[in-house]
Amino acid sequence: MKVLAFDTALSGCSAALYDTETERCVSDCKIMARGQAEILVPMVQEVLEKGSAAFADVDLLAVTVGPGAFTGLRIGLATARGFGLVLQKPVVGLTTLDILAAMFFRKDVLEEDHLLCVLIETKRKDYYCQYFQAGGMAYTKPQALSEQEIKDKDGGNVIYIGDALARFSSPDTRGCKGYELPDPCIMAQMALASFETGNLIPPEPLYLRDADVSVSKKEQRIIGQILTQEI
Structure with missing residues (x-):
């Protein structure tokens, strides 16, 4: 089974392809506060190429559902739903x-x-x-x-x-650095475990309060282009 996972919910954009047969995971990640819509699909395509796979080979998709940046969440979820619809494959949601x-x-x-x-x-x-x-x-x-x-x-x-x-953080805070962005390889493994047990989170945004920003017209066009691309 091949699991495709990606995240745009926080200050980054990442994607990974996990192959359960070889236990190999190829991934990419870029730190960025905005602009994920422009690079997400090319990043996914590059990850698939590195993993010697095509979109048609993907068996399961995983995406972050939040909490996180409102616009980033919508970009990731719209892309995951689009891929799932075209490929007729299940999409698993994971919280950040x-x-x-x-x-x-x-x-x-x-x-x-x-x-x-x-x-x-x-x-x-x-x-x-x-x-x-x-x-x-x-x-x-x-x-x-x-x-x-x-x-x-x-x-x-x-x-x-x-x-x-x-x-x-303050001087008396007991904190551990290095856990700022979701690891897409771990996402893929978590999604697989959820899928196998049937304990699935739907690909719906987890908002802990009402959204106070909207997707710009430019981002709406980009999301529309993502969903109409041939994959």
Whole structure:
């Protein structure tokens, strides 16, 4: 089985092709706050080429559903839905919070009495966040909290990660860097596990508050072009 995964929800654009038979994953990632619509499809095409595959070879698609940047989410989701529709293949949604947490637990160990808090940038004064227990099980639901609310929950046993860590950090913050953007290879593996167990998240945006920006006319045209391309 070949799994195609991509992310445009945060300050980057990434894609990966994971082949379950060879356990090989080829990927690409670019850090960028805007402009994902222009490079996502070319990046996907390049990843497929590196993986010696065509669009028709893809069996499963995975995409981030948020929380994250409103416009970025829409670009990724529109592309995933378009690919899924044309290829007649299932699309699995993954939250950015779950992915960053999974990345942490694959490399680091959390003490039993500690919690992991994933912080996602909102570009406001608050943070998108979710807490996880040792082993990776979710301790809370995704939520938007102020800095003070997060600090009030900290009993000295919380480790922080995420792309908003730099803004949140203070001298007494216990944070781990290196978990700012979703790893598309881990996304592909997570999507495969969800697909095999039937525990699927639909490719619908996870908004923790009402959207306060809209997709520009230029981005609407780009998304339309993505969905009408021959793949």
